[in-house]
Amino acid sequence: MENYEAIFEPLTVKRMTLKNRVIMPPMGTNFANMDGSFNNEHITYYEQRAKGGTGLITLENACIDYPMGTNGTTQLRIDNDQYLPGLWKFNEVMHSYGACTSVQINHAGASAYGLRLEGKQAVSASNIPSKKGNAVPRPLLKEEILEIVKKYGEAANRAQRAGFDCVEIHAGHSYLVSQFLSPLYNQRTDEFGGSPENRSRFAKLIVEEVRRAVGPHYPICLRFSADELLEGGNTLEDTLDLLTYFVEEIDILNVSAALNDSIQYQIDQMNLADGWRSYMAKAVKEKFGKVTITSGNIRSPKIANDILLKGDADLLAMGRGLIAEPNWVNKVKNGEEQLLRKCISCNIGCADHRIAKSRPLRCTVNPDVIYEDAYKEHQVKNHLKMVVIGGGTAALEAATTAAEVGVEVILFEAKAYLGGLAHEIARLPDKRRIDDYVIYLKERAKQLPNLTIHLQTKATVEMIEKIKPDIVVNATGAKPLLPPIKGLQEQLENPNRKVFSIFDLLNNMENFQEFTGKRIAVIGGGAVGLDVVEYYAERHAESVSIVEMQPTLGKDLDMITRISMMDIIQRHGVATYTETALTQVNEASFTVMQQGEEVDIPFDLGFVCLGMKAERPLMEPLMSYQKESGATVVNLGDSKVARRIYEGTKEARDILTTVHQVDREKGRQSLKQYSYQ
Template sequence: MEKYRKIFEPLQIKRMTLKNRVVMPPMGTNFANLDGTFNRDHLSYYEQRAKGGVGLITLENVCVDYPMGTNGTTQLRIDNEQYVPGLWTFNELMHSYGACTSVQINHAGASAYGLRLEGKQAVSSSDIPSKKGNPAPRSLTTEEIYHIVKKYGEAANRGQRAGFDCVEIHAGHSYLISQFLSPLYNKRTDEFGGTPENRARFAKLVVEEVRKQVGPFFPISLRFSADECLEGGNSLDDTLELLEYFVEEVDILNVSAALNDSIQFQIDQINLADGWRSYMAKKVKEKFGKVTVTSGNIRSPKIANEILENGDADLLAMGRGLIAEPNWVNKVQDGKEYLLRKCISCNIGCADHRIAKSRPIRCTVNPDVINEEAYKQDKVNNPINMIVIGGGTAGLEAATTAAEVGVNVTLYEEKNYLGGLACEIARLPDKRRIQDFVDYLEARANELDNLVIHTNKRFELEDLEDKSIDIIVNATGATPLLPPIKGLHEQLAKPNRRVFSIFDLLHNMSDFQETKGKDVVVIGGGAVGLDVVEYYAERGANSVSIVELQSEIGKDLDLITKISMFDMMEKHHVKQFTSSALVEVCDNHFVIESNQEKMTLPFDLGFVCLGMKAEAPLVEMLTEYSLQNDVVVKNIGDSKLARRIIEGTREGRDILKDIEKIDLKKSARKKVTS
């Protein structure tokens, strides 16, 4: 605690006293019931973060005006009295762990979820969609604007009566207030459009109405996009001017960034530095002297503490970081920083699940965001022995999970390091955060006396001799997909070559440091190919081209990564060839075919990145062994099907179901013999 003293300093804001400086910001979950109420999973999810030591928990944005103001597939509501009891129950639970609470009240405006509008057109400041490709909204009338202002005030009053310690007004991220503040959306010519003062008028009315409804002693927070990160949008200086018109009654300034079309700077892409937005918060704090919140990939306690010590902000908002690690505060406070399960900013289970796929949120590195470590309470009742083959992230998750419930586990990894493909991808500078997950899994494994790990040891069937094994987990990973394309295998076999696979790059990064002036061609527009494109484009290659068989590059990427990759390709003028097939590989050029026409793409360096395929050479042998010896065999992760880390992590945790069956079976046998 003394090491990071500033993080744990209390802070009083009017009549609310926070026990530390860590804030859980509002993040949509898609957990709510369709009627806008809580359910057990929803409450449990928040409970884990309160139990983990967070000082202030801000409930995800809650609808103030149904259905026109809805956001997300499912969303909590606060637009009438029926929702007060459920919100009161939420606050009782959070307060029981010493956490203060805030509720973010919001009207989505043009960002309203289409299927929930019951056939009505969305509303906004003007008729500009809040996102490229979205339907156009209609402009609100003056009468409607004042009606919505009242809705915000009523919602704030309900939140106060429901037991919240604070209310937060959402004025950023392309929601309704943001749609009035931003010149990209607001094209009005009346008193609510044009000049900064006029564009700020709606926000000013909302803040004043909220203050009227909650009284002088109740904290009001305002979340806003300090820099909209789009040409023609509000810059940081523009926002500082806008805030002058409505900041007086606000107590907490929650400094965020970006709009829908720059979402990679709102839900931060993987390669943005820890606390990268803190300079924005510092400017806001210096100008207005109010309590200020910063956010942006904050994972490291050291950097978190430095932000506070430097006076850049007063509070630290850790969103996805607390999805990944609900116990961030407690672990840092207890000196267990090495056991932090840091968010790797992959944006797959959280942002992509919720925004792009209308699923409930999940997490790549945390396979149970709802119940966290509840499984550890259910120890096995009988001796159970498990072998894990492969020390990648799926194998390590299975091994540590099993050992934590009392299973005796032995893991074999033929390489001299753990982490598998995740460790290798993390060698790319822009993907270095992935190594944090590998480090966490290794630290977790080192805590377990009943988990033995052999590296530099290839598993052989003889390793099962004289052992009573109950379950074998195969997690041998994946290998690059290299089809029998003319010239490909011949070129890859040459000692002095210009054609490479992804593993050539990852296993020998020191040989690929020379990037400037190179002409690079990458075959394959999936995640792996785009990683190579990013590596060379960001590091001064003369030209970079990417070739994809399908009609779309990055088709299966998560929303944030896809947007950031396209932004990167546009910035560096990457040539894109879609609906194009590789037909021949030569020593200094590829031959591709598109619309029955062939084309030659010359290169200094050519990479063939056509994806990965499962590598499970032992499964057939293990299956036969299991039938003869009554042993359970599970094939998980990429050795089952080449996918992403999130699927392997989930399958690693799911090993608990097989362990439970084995344990029950052994207990039943005991009863019979006794």
């Protein structure tokens, strides 16, 4: 086991000394109270990451100018002193674990949350929306600009008085400072627009005001989009030029990327490599010689350590990685790398929940982002047995959770491997991160002597009767939905077929490695169909077509995956047929109905990806067994309803409710028997 010494080397910036090189960057949570104050769950969420060994905890962006500068459904505020007690309490808790703290101060500008503006028009550098389809803002007057500058200084002073060790100015990601820096937003003709020096003027005034407010010895961090990754936006070279005008008083440069319309490179899509944007941090560090932060899908301790050893950056920002695994630092330090619950970059519970759906932050692979392992403190009081049928992610999460509270668990999986559909989908190169969750669950299971796993064993009711379990969990997953469409079954049974289901692809990847000259047609524009499109389009098949009955593709996908998939479709010229129905499957073409007309889509390989349906062959006999034996039967995961890993993980952790109910009832029954005797 490697020791990854570079990760654990302390770093001093002015009067702040970090115990290691891992930082938690600011990430919105929707945990704050409506008035912008903290609540106990909010602080407990951050406490888990401080307790887990993180060197620097950066509190999510706090509003400096309410309501005009607010963003998100609920957001912390730092625009007046009434918020100091809560911020002070936050710092007390974080510091008790040896973590240093920072807070990101921010004005949303044109990205302001519309419902909180009380009918007022959002403000910006110009009248350009911060995102396609967003409301048009109005340009700020010069006197308003100077007033906002003053508010940044006041917020920084409050941060210092609240006990933060550092303050971070947000100058990226389509917020107000970014809206002045970027030529995509800034079309002003006064001293705040036009040339790089003029576009930098607002940022320069803010940095100077913050420095006056906090004094010479207090660290100031700046987060910015080094490359906006949009045509006409700032490139890395442009940003290096812009920084020369206002970098002097900055101590730490937090190098991020992208704007709202390239958000898949800010909140990194799944197929981007670990630390993919560290080259940007390296360029910034080489030019300015200041402490530099990098980020971007950093999950692997080895890659994290290598980034530091190569000198690409001084600090590693792990955002979603610390949502998924609050104990990342301690596990790596203690040689428990195999037990890391790595973020799979699915962006469902974090980005999509919070940004697209105004829900509180959650996580696909971490079913309790607030209390983490607190459930383990509540062990069962009676001897309970549980049988789990299935070995997918929901089955494994239910089995390990129950075993961790003292239940004797026996799991049966009919296949020769664990992980179910998650493991199978991860065979697609662009989805390989999903297997990290499977690996974690398997390693977690190995630590539990009261959990027995039987592979290549198809469970039967007769087997279960012999075990006499108190609880039976059915988690047998899902199978492809193949409706009775003319020619479909015949072509799937054709020995020389060119038509396949998703499992044909996933279970025989070696037979689907040819791309050049291949015409690909995919029926179904949901997650599964788009995964097939991604596989072939990104590997330059001759042509790719996709057919979907709904008006839009990927309507149930998280926002980041959907944006990245639409980008793939546009870049590779994928032929898209929406509001189009499959009517017949032929040997080398699909016949579809589009706007009342029949169209033939020829292919060399055709894939029918019309979704998944629950597979639960044992449920009927299990319900009879429940009536006869008194055992509790629970159906969960895709065998209940075919959905995403996120829903299955949540349901699996909820097995605790059943476990403790059965435990209490068994205790009552034992007490009755004892009293009778």
